[in-house]
Amino acid sequence: MFVYVNGQIVSKEKATISAFDHGYMYGLGLFETIRVDNGHPFLLDDHFQRLQNGLTSLGINWSMKREEIVEVIQALLQANELESAYVRWNVAAGSNDLGFYTGEYTNPTTIVFMKPLPSQIASEKDATILSIKRNTPEGEFRLKSHHYLNNVLAKRELGDASNVEGIFLTEAGFVAEGIVSNLFWVKDGVVFTPSVKTGILDGITRQLVLSLLEQKGIPYRIGFFRPDDVMSADEAFITNSIQEVVSLTSLNGQSYRGEHLVARELRRLIAFNRERLWSRSELNGGIT
Structure with a gap:
């Protein structure tokens, strides 16, 4: 499996974050699960509007345009040799000192996971x-x-x-x-x-x-x-x-x-x- 981590596509073995990431320390992060069929990320705009609204409410300064998001997804599809996929898009607060932080997080961690859709989806x-x-x-x-x-x-x-x-x-x-x-x-x-x-x-x-x-x-x-x-x-x-x-x-x-x-x-x-x-x-x- 290949994973997107802060602008780079790496093997899952090389996908790492800081021990001081507040997404790890305090669970301060959000994610979206997106279904991709034949290269099309279904309802992508709705998923990322919800993600953006939630991150804003948490004081995490993050944004990407649709074109950038699609570029990441397409690159991951190619790296993982897939046309359809289960995508989990994570954005965490990023690194900070030990202890609660009340300011704005300006260097968040973005990780995108991908795996094949289930071969059979139950009805x-x-x-x-x-x-x-x-x-x-x-x-x-x-x-x-x-x-x-x-x-x-x-x-x-x-x-x-x-x-x-x-x-x-x-x-x-x-x-x-x-x-x-x-x-x-x-x-x-x-x-x-x-x-x-x-x-x-x-x-x-x-x-x-x-x-x-x-x-x-x-x-x-x-x-x-x-x-x-x-x-x-x-x-x-x-x-x-x-x-x-x-x-x-x-x-x-x-x-x-x-x-x-x-x-x-x-x-x-x-x-x-x-x-x-x-x-x-x-x-x-x-x-x-």
């Missing part, structure tokens, strides 16, 4: 409600940060099974999100999903799905819901940037026996747009 999974609760965001809203302990502990609770997703509840007992996904379900033709006020990450694919539902005239509701609301649904699905839309066959042993029509239609629409969209804002007139 169905089971789900189970986790006993560990979703922690509240450290700030006003949840960032896609290097501070991932809540998710790691949840994955340890769930175990290694790749065909099961764990679903977080909040401390108040509201449905939140999956370990690596956002959650949706359908009841009587209406799509439901938890509010970001439950502390979930506002996923890029989550935002795309809401835009697609609006474009297609499918009603949806965002709010605070209990596990029984999900288990009594006609269908349910989870979303993320690599797997995109995955139907749930069951939740806590309660099976979904419907035809998963909404999830199937969303998968079709995303597949149609996957190699053309830079942002969900381009959807106008682009749905068939």
Whole structure:
């Protein structure tokens, strides 16, 4: 594997950072996971707008234009002999003295990882409600940060099974999100999903799905819901940037026996747009 580190492409064995990088010392950094198909980074503009906004809120001075980002991705594709890939783009605060720093970080660390897309991406999974609760965001809203302990502990609770997703509840007992996904379900033709006020990450694919539902005239509701609301649904699905839309066959042993029509239609629409969209804002007139 070849990795991009601060302007250079190096083998993974040579990819290093300073021990004083505050991304390592304090988890002060953000990342985006991007799906690349046949050289096109799907929804790249949306991913990097979220990344830029988050870094600004952390006092990390970082920016790159789309052309520069694409150049890095294309160089990594070539180095790793890939046309399609899973890309993880990390930006950390960079080196500073030991101790908390309240000023602006002006020399951040940028690392871009790349690996092949899974040879088979599941279209169905089971789900189970986790006993560990979703922690509240450290700030006003949840960032896609290097501070991932809540998710790691949840994955340890769930175990290694790749065909099961764990679903977080909040401390108040509201449905939140999956370990690596956002959650949706359908009841009587209406799509439901938890509010970001439950502390979930506002996923890029989550935002795309809401835009697609609006474009297609499918009603949806965002709010605070209990596990029984999900288990009594006609269908349910989870979303993320690599797997995109995955139907749930069951939740806590309660099976979904419907035809998963909404999830199937969303998968079709995303597949149609996957190699053309830079942002969900381009959807106008682009749905068939």
